[in-house]
Amino acid sequence: MEYKDYYKILGLERNADQAEVKRAYRKLARKYHPDVSSEKDAEERFKEVNEAYEVLKDPEKRAAYDQLGSGFQSGQDFRPPPNWDQGFEFHGGGYTDADSEAFSDFFESLFGRGGFSQGYGGRQRRQYSAQGENTYARIAIDLEDSYRGSSRQITLKHTVLGEDGRPQLQERTLNVKIPKGITEGQQIRLAGQGEAGIGGGKPGDLYLEIIFNSHRLYHTEGPTVYLDLPMAPWEMALGAKVQVPTPSGPLKVTIPANSDNGKKLRLKGRGIPAKQPGDMYIVLQTVTPSATSDxxxxxxxxxxxxxxxxxxxxxxx
Structure with missing residues (x-):
């Protein structure tokens, strides 16, 4: 996937204010609109201009995009850094005025339907008051937090427009209870912690989507936990009893004789302790020792x- 420099596409410096972003977009949209433009690549350029504006007109998307830094070049092979958007607080709002199907893979990887721009609901207006919008953020926890439950303090970043018209980040700190058995992708709802209401309207809620920190031993799929277990060739051939680490503590496991590399051993109910507890799978991996002596x-x-x-x-x- 290619990195897209949205500032370069609109011909802007990275410190441009929101008014400059709008002016640049209007100028280029007129220039490349397929109905009026004689440029050979007008349709493709028009799509790029719309995509760049979709990000830079939105202070939240822009601030998140800016966090990636300016060290990438247009067209450079790109993959989003792990958990790049952790701790950013977004409002529900979908893709605003743009057509999501016209967006590039680059946009989808940052703001697509699996990410924060997926709307969960909008502002509910009344005649004299308005309920605050719900807001959304991702937070990373350790797998062990899901096994035992925990309480932790988190810091969220949200975006406001400064007096100079440029997006600025502000932080707030919250205490959050992590429920036992939560799995990656599930959400924690904090009632009343979203955007403040208007004219006496109720505040919105904050939804925290859970992701797991990378673990040196385990990886997960839903409530199922996997461990790659190194084994000596003679243990695979002859069988063995070995002590295996699990997120809930070490466990003695019998390895059958003549086990093949990649064989999976199921530990029923040893996965994430959700309402329907997951299983844990030990995946046997043969490790061949080096011969360094006669x-x-x-x-x-x-x-x-x-x-x-x-x-x-x-x-x-």
């Missing part, structure tokens, strides 16, 4: 003589 090399030679074994037999070699 005795070790001789042991391998004797090992090879003891077996009539060709690992490439299925390849015809």
């Amino acid at each position: 005795a070790q090399r001789e042991a391998y030679r004797q090992f090879s003589k003891a077996f009539d074994f060709n690992p490439r037999q299925s390849m015809g070699s």
Whole structure:
């Protein structure tokens, strides 16, 4: 996927104010509109201009985009850094006035339907008051927090327009209770912590989407937890009883003899303790020790003589 420099597309400096963003968009939209433009690539340029404006006109999207930094070049191969948008507080609002199907993969990876620009509801207006909008943010927790439940303090960043017309970040700190058994992608609702109401209207709610910090041992799929377990060749062949780490504590596990590399052993109910507890799978991974001494090399030679074994037999070699 290619990185898109939205400021370059609109011909702007990164410190341009919102009025400059609007003027640049209007000028380029007129220039490249397919109905009036004679430019050969007008339709494609018009799409790029609309996409850039969709991000830079929105102080929240713009502030999040700016956090990626200016070290990328247009057309450069790009993947969003892990958890790049963690802690940003967004309002529900979908894709505002733009057509989401016209957006690039780059836009979708940052603000697409799996991300924060997916609307969950909007402002509910009454004659003399308005309820505050709901807001949304992602927070990262440790897998172990889901196993035992925890309380933690989080800092969220939200965007306001400064007096100079440029988006500025402000922070607020909240205490959050992490419920036991929560899985990645689920949300925690904090009632009344969204945007303030207008004219006596009720405040909106804040929804925190949970993601897990990268773990050196485990990865998850829903409530299911996976562990790649290194095994010596003789343990795989002869079987063994080994101590296995799990998020809820170490466990003795019997490894069957003649286990194949990649074999999965199921530990029922040892996954995330949700309402329907997940399972944990141990994935056996053979690790071959290096032969660094004469005795070790001789042991391998004797090992090879003891077996009539060709690992490439299925390849015809």
